[in-house]
Amino acid sequence: MTSVVDADSLLAIDIGSVNTRALLFDAVDGQYHFLAAGAAPSTWGAPFFDIGEGVHLAVTRLQEITSRPLLNSENRIQIPTQPDGSGVDKLVVTLSAGRDVRILIMGLLADVSLESARHLASTTYGTVIEAISLNDTRRQDVQLDAILQANADLVILAGGTERGSTRSVSKMVELALLASRTLPSDKRPRIIYCGNQLLAKKIQEVVGRYTEVQVTPNIRPTIDLEDLEPAQDTLTRTVTSLRGQQMGGLDQLSLVSAAPITQNANAMGRLMRFLSELYDPIKGVLGVDLGASSTTLAAAMGGKLHLNVFRPMGLGAGMEGLLKTLEPADLLRWLPMDVTPSDAMDYLWQKTLYPSSLPLTTTTLAIELAAAREILRRTSDQMLERYPQLNMSFEPIFAGGAVFAHAASPGQALLTLLDGLQPHGLTTLFVDPYGLMSALGAVAPANSLLPVQILESGAFQNLGAVICPVSSARPGTVILRARLVFDDGNETRVDVKQGSLVPLPVRHGQTARLYLEAQRGTEIDPRRRTSGGFKIIGGVCGALIDARGRPLALPEDSGKRKETLLRWSQVVDSRRQA
Amino acid sequence: MLAQVTHILGLAGVRRVRMLPVAGRVLVSTGQRVHAGDVVAETQAATRHILLDVRRSLNFQRVADAERAIQQHEGERVQKGDVIAETGGMFSRIVRAPDDGQIVTISGGRVLLAVESKPQQIFAGINGVVTDVYPERGAAIEGSGGLIQGAWGNGGMVGEGLMVTLLKAPEDELKRTDMEVSLRGAIVVAGYCGDAEVLRIAATLPLRGLVLASMTSELIPVAQGMEFPIMVLEGFGRVPMNGAAFRLLSTSDKRDVSIYSAFNPAGGERPELFIPLPSNGEMAQDTAYFAPGKAVRIQGDPYRGKTGVITQVRPGMTVLPNGIRAPAADVRLEQETQVIIPLANLEILE
Numbered sequence: 060m061t062s063v064v065d066a067d068s069l070l071a072i073d074i075g076s077v078n079t080r081a082l083l084f085d086a087v088d089g090q091y092h093f094l095a096a097g098a099a100p101s102t103w104g105a106p107f108f109d110i111g112e113g114v115h116l117a118v119t120r121l122q123e124i125t126s127r128p129l130l131n132s133e134n135r136i137q138i139p140t141q142p143d144g145s146g147v148d149k150l151v152v153t154l155s156a157g158r159d160v161r162i163l164i165m166g167l168l169a170d171v172s173l174e175s176a177r178h179l180a181s182t183t184y185g186t187v188i189e190a191i192s193l194n195d196t197r198r199q200d201v202q203l204d205a206i207l208q209a210n211a212d213l214v215i216l217a218g219g220t221e222r223g224s225t226r227s228v229s230k231m232v233e234l235a236l237l238a239s240r241t242l243p244s245d246k247r248p249r250i251i252y253c254g255n256q257l258l259a260k261k262i263q264e265v266v267g268r269y270t271e272v273q274v275t276p277n278i279r280p281t282i283d284l285e286d287l288e289p290a291q292d293t294l295t296r297t298v299t300s301l302r303g304q305q306m307g308g309l310d311q312l313s314l315v316s317a318a319p320i321t322q323n324a325n326a327m328g329r330l331m332r333f334l335s336e337l338y339d340p341i342k343g344v345l346g347v348d349l350g351a352s353s354t355t356l357a358a359a360m361g362g363k364l365h366l367n368v369f370r371p372m373g374l375g376a377g378m379e380g381l382l383k384t385l386e387p388a389d390l391l392r393w394l395p396m397d398v399t400p401s402d403a404m405d406y407l408w409q410k411t412l413y414p415s416s417l418p419l420t421t422t423t424l425a426i427e428l429a430a431a432r433e434i435l436r437r438t439s440d441q442m443l444e445r446y447p448q449l450n451m452s453f454e455p456i457f458a459g460g461a462v463f464a465h466a467a468s469p470g471q472a473l474l475t476l477l478d479g480l481q482p483h484g485l486t487t488l489f490v491d492p493y494g495l496m497s498a499l500g501a502v503a504p505a506n507s508l509l510p511v512q513i514l515e516s517g518a519f520q521n522l523g524a525v526i527c528p529v530s531s532a533r534p535g536t537v538i539l540r541a542r543l544v545f546d547d548g549n550e551t552r553v554d555v556k557q558g559s560l561v562p563l564p565v566r567h568g569q570t571a572r573l574y575l576e577a578q579r580g581t582e583i584d585p586r587r588r589t590s591g592g593f594k595i596i597g598g599v600c601g602a603l604i605d606a607r608g609r610p611l612a613l614p615e616d617s618g619k620r621k622e623t624l625l626r627w628s629q630v631v632d633s634r635r636q637a
Numbered sequence: 638m639l640a641q642v643t644h645i646l647g648l649a650g651v652r653r654v655r656m657l658p659v660a661g662r663v664l665v666s667t668g669q670r671v672h673a674g675d676v677v678a679e680t681q682a683a684t685r686h687i688l689l690d691v692r693r694s695l696n697f698q699r700v701a702d703a704e705r706a707i708q709q710h711e712g713e714r715v716q717k718g719d720v721i722a723e724t725g726g727m728f729s730r731i732v733r734a735p736d737d738g739q740i741v742t743i744s745g746g747r748v749l750l751a752v753e754s755k756p757q758q759i760f761a762g763i764n765g766v767v768t769d770v771y772p773e774r775g776a777a778i779e780g781s782g783g784l785i786q787g788a789w790g791n792g793g794m795v796g797e798g799l800m801v802t803l804l805k806a807p808e809d810e811l812k813r814t815d816m817e818v819s820l821r822g823a824i825v826v827a828g829y830c831g832d833a834e835v836l837r838i839a840a841t842l843p844l845r846g847l848v849l850a851s852m853t854s855e856l857i858p859v860a861q862g863m864e865f866p867i868m869v870l871e872g873f874g875r876v877p878m879n880g881a882a883f884r885l886l887s888t889s890d891k892r893d894v895s896i897y898s899a900f901n902p903a904g905g906e907r908p909e910l911f912i913p914l915p916s917n918g919e920m921a922q923d924t925a926y927f928a929p930g931k932a933v934r935i936q937g938d939p940y941r942g943k944t945g946v947i948t949q950v951r952p953g954m955t956v957l958p959n960g961i962r963a964p965a966a967d968v969r970l971e972q973e974t975q976v977i978i979p980l981a982n983l984e985i986l987e
Contacts, residue, residue: 100639105905106923116639158903200688203749207683233745240742241686241749243659376902382854401853405874406938408854412788412872412902413641415981416936417963423938424959467960 067148068140069509070121070129071498072114072312073323074101074156076352077375077415078461079113081121082498083129083147084509091512096493097121100415103156109307110156138315152316153497154309155323155350157302159370160185163211163248165231167218169194172254175279176217178445179253179287182366183298183322184353185213191234193227199234206238211248212301215294216262219255221280228254232262239269249297253278253290273297288364295325318505323497324348327459328357328366330500330510335359337511338454341586345453346496347435347480349460351375351414354434356442358449365446369438374431374462375414378407381434392613393429393478395624396422403429417465424467428475431462435479452484452586457519459491466490469599470631473522481609482527484584487598489519523598524565526573527605530581534558538606539583540576544592545569553604560630561604565597573602600631638927638950638964640985643934644786644909645881648918651784651911652768655759656775665776667769671761673895673911674795678759678775685753687735691722692746694732703746714739721748760795762897764913783889783912784921785882787848787868790898790908794866796846800912802826802890807850807877811835820844824896824910826886829875833859840865846896848886848910850878851942866898868908876942879934880971881986886910925985932986933968935978944986945970951977 068085079101083094097120102113118136122129128145131137137146162185166173173192180187189209191202214235219228239247247270252262259274266272275290299320303309313320321329331346338344340361348355353370354377371380387400394403406426410416418424443449458476466472472490495518499510530538539555543563555561565571574592575583583589595602607627614620661680665671692703706722709715715734723731738752765780801823803815809828816838824846830836831853839847846866854873870882878886889912899906925931931947945968955965955977963979970976 100641102639104903108905112639198688200686200749203686203688204684207686237688237742237744237747237749240744246659401855402874405854408857408873409936409941413936413982413984415641417957417961417979417981418959419937419957419978419982420939421959424961465961465963471960 067506069149069151069502070118070136070147071151071153071501072117073153073494073497074103074110074113075323075350076156077101079110079117080494081114081117082493082495083121083125083127084498084513090516091509092516093493093495093513093518095121095124097124101156103306110312111308114308114312136315149317150315151318151498151501152312152320153323153326153501154299154302154320155184155353155497156306157184158305160213160298160301161188161209161211162186163189163191163206163209163214165191165214165216165218165235166254167193167227167231171282172217172219172279175285175287176215176253178285179217179278179290179294180215181368181445182287182291182328183294183324183368184302184370185298186370191231193230202234203238203241206234207241210246213297214248214250216250216252217254217278219258219277220282221255221277222257223255225255225258228258232258232266236266236269239266249273249301251275251290251293251297291325291366295322298322318501321497321501324353324355324357324366324368326497326500327355328359328364328500329503330496331357331359331457332362332364333500333503333507333510334514335364336362339587342452342454343449345456345480347456347458347460347476348496349374349431349434349458349462350377351461352377354438356438358442358446358453360449365442365449367438367442367445369441372434372438374410374427374434374460376411378411378430381430381437382407382411385433389433390426390429392620393432393624394425395621395628396425398422398426427462428471431475432479435476436481439480450585451480451482452486452584453482454485454587455487455489456480456482457489457491457496459494459496463490464492464494468632469520469522470628473525473600474627474631476522477525477527477605478611481611482525483529483582483609485524485526485587485589485593487524487596488522490522492520493518495519521567521596521598523600524595524602525605526575526583526603527609528555528575528577528581528583529609530557530579530606532557532579532581534608536579538578538581539604540578541604542574544572544574546571555604555606557606558608559604559606560627561606562630562633563595563602563604565595565602567597567599567601569597570594571597603631638980640925640927640931640980640983642923642925642987643984644784644921645879645885645986646784646918646921647885648782648914648916649784650779650781650918650920651763651765652777652779652920653762654775654777655762656771657757657759657773659757660773661757663770663772663774663776665767665770667767669767671765671767671778672797673761673763673897674797675761676758677761677767677778680757681754682757683741683751683754685751686741687738687750687752689721689732689735689748689750690746691732691748695722695724695730697746700746704743707743707748709740709743709748711740711743715750760897762795762899762909763895763911780911780913781917782914783885785848785870785885785910787870787908787910788872789869790900791860791863791867793899794864795895795897796824796866797895798822798824798845798893800824800826800886800889800892800894802886804828804850804878804883804886807880807883810875811849813838816842818842824848824894828878830856831875836860836863836867839863846898848896851876866896866908868896868898868910871942874941879942879944881932881934881944922987925987927966927980927983927985933966933983934986935968936982936984940970940976940978943970945976947983948975950980955979
């Protein structure tokens with residue numbers, strides 16, 4: 060039989076802030092399969108300051124699991140595959156480890172080009188530490204002091220509509236130039252210029268004498284159009300290069316990598332953009348990666364990507380970003396047991412010190428899942444605020460991160476996602492248990508078949524189909540009549556009340572047709588017509604109708620609230636136990 | 638599997654590299670004996686600039702004319718009132734320095750003057766001998782003695798003095814009434830602290846340093862605002878001091894010690910208490926792998942802060958009582974009880 064794929068085996072290395080993972084893919088019988096993953100602690104920080112040891116340990120673990128030699132006699136990754144079957148044909152590398160990149164944004168108007176520069180900065184692992192625009196009323200020397208004290212690694216300089224006036228942009232450039240000249244050569248920030256292209260060449264000539272200048276297409280070509288995508292690749296390359304300076308070993312790995320090293324978030328974004336062209340372009344797809352240091356939300360509709368990296372915002376060192384603004388009550392409301400505010404906060408602050416540590420008790424696990432819900436809620440709210448054209452009606456939703464991959468039960472992962480993201484309408488939720496999303500995104504431009512075949516192979520865990528109708532009816536009122544028709548002709552009818560979480564009797568892998576009849580003005584899905592019924596496929600948690608309302612409100616009474624939380628947990632896990 | 642290491646050592650060789658973030662002046666030389674509080678290197682960081690637009694002030698049309706009028710050069714120091722630029726001629730117009738400072742750049746008919754700066758200093762952090770000097774950047778210091786690393790510190794401060802251990806039992810709590818005036822100038826070792834007022838009293842005495850077993854997370858901003866070094870051994874919450882640290886600190890009471898409260902885990906900086914000793918110890922190793930016989934400290938309730946010894950590293954994944962699956966080890970606690978702990982929750986004590 061002729062193979063439909065290029066029979067390359069692929070090793071993907073993902074260097075995270077806590078763990079480094081080695082993922083092996085190979086073609087078997089003309090289909091790509093994910094074979095296994097090996098993991099080890101990342102070694103980009105102290106005491107190694109070099110990713111090499113973590114990569115070596117992760118690949119060694121992968122060798123042990125697969126019994127396939129991947130390292131040669133010099134302990135280097137064997138590329139390409141040898142006649143004896145050892146080694147791999149290709150290597151791709153993704154990275155989320157490293158110190159935050161400190162970003163200074165400069166633009167003309169605070170709510171136009173500066174806002175676009177801020178949006179661009181939010182697509183990478185960086186923190187905006189200073190912003191300067193024409194609206195800034197500070198004297199120029201005060202602005203200069205602010206720039207110098209910001210100790211920025213990178214300047215994103217935006218402004219000027221295409222072929223518009225260059226005078227105001229020149230003023231900004233002068234300030235950036237003055238700052239560059241003032242700083243010692245090893246402290247000068249790199250500059251990405253993404254403004255009016257009339258000035259691009261001159262800026263490269265003049266400012267380029269002092270620091271590295273990259274020019275990208277204008278991210279705000281007209282006053283009402285923002286186009287970040289052409290600049291994102293340049294930003295990714297620059298951030299990867301800056302991080303490569305912080306840690307050893309990245310350069311050596313890039314020499315043997317089949318594609319440029321990609322930031323994890325950008326690789327995931329690329330995968331979502333790719334998938335959004337395969338799935339319903341009206342609904343769009345969402346990728347969520349809840350990491351130790353950062354949280355990434357990648358929303359894509361019909362090939363258009365909206366990438367959002369929130370940092371510090373994660374379940375490890377990034378917890379600090381949540382804790383600094385978190386009201387303990389917002390956390391405690393998700394706990395089905397009595398925990399004092401100080402105990403919950405102490406636990407989460409401790410997690411910032413030991414990011415890789417796992418919860419050992421039911422209570423501490425519940426605290427972490429509560430933090431995960433709050434992170435998802437805050438980041439998704441911010442994304443919708445940033446991009447008002449989006450709403451939370453994506454289908455499907457893919458979720459990655461240790462909190463989902465290693466959840467005590469799939470139901471726990473599903474409920475955390477539903478409570479945190481609070482989707483609207485019809486969706487299917489998948490968990491990425493092996494952390495494949497970034498690897499698939501990194502390889503997608505070179506091999507579009509691999510991600511599709513891996514997704515079809517079941518490497519992602521289908522948690523279930525969920526229908527989230529929205530209604531303003533009072534709790535207890537019937538808002539939806541559902542009729543579920545199975546392939547064998549049997550059918551089940553369910554009346555769904557406002558405030559309820561209703562399991563549908565669909566087994567994992569079973570298909571059925573669902574007919575919904577909205578009552579009292581209930582909106583079933585804001586982006587998809589549901590009349591005439593539609594097919595659903597049961598996941599590991601079956602299928603659910605989440606009629607708990609949006610935004611999700613919990614009972615005020617502590618006893619009732621705990622009872623409600625426990626009931627919801629039982630509902631999502633009931634299908635698995637059945 | 639690679640493990641996180643925490644040092645709680647009665648005697649060890651310690652090497653610490655102290656570097657400035659930017660070029661500056663190194664104040665020590667190879668072979669020199671230094672104390673923890675000695676400045677190893679320093680630099681001046683400009684904090685305020687004044688931009689003098691000579692072209693506009695003197696009404697020149699062309700930048701070249703403005704630059705010809707500028708009388709100073711880059712790098713020169715000027716006093717308040719010094720002439721920066723003048724047009725010349727009978728009715729010369731003049732731009733004068735508005736403050737004392739140094740000319741940083743001259744560009745586009747403008748002069749940038751740095752008028753305020755603050756010194757940036759790095760300290761030895763431990764008592765020892767300078768073994769390497771990195772020109773313009775810093776030095777490496779090697780010392781020998783007892784070493785205890787903490788989980789959290791309030792940031793880059795150094796203290797030296799007599800260590801006074803208030804701790805009678807690992808679970809003791811530090812109270813306001815414990816903060817007696819006799820502790821002035823001491824480095825105090827205590828248990829849990831849950832009262833911000835205790836830290837404020839410590840600052841007024843003042844103490845030269847404070848070593849706590851644990852602290853409520855509510856005190857983080859208070860501790861960060863203190864001008865004396867504070868290090869926390871176990872972390873946040875009410876956690877007794879681990880047995881190894883308790884024994885070492887209890888037996889080192891009234892010794893001269895130093896404390897360094899740096900906290901930058903990714904950068905390799907952890908808070909440390911150093912007890913200088915005349916004997917030479919073996920160099921403390923910063924890397925270790927999980928293996929039977931290794932002493933460990935546990936993170937995470939219900940065993941948090943407890944120490945024990947690995948009896949077996951389990952193959953594959955282990956299902957924990959709460960349903961989570963993870964690589965794990967069997968650990969024998971000090972009371973001879975055996976528990977299963979995920980490797981992610983273990984630190985090797987070396």
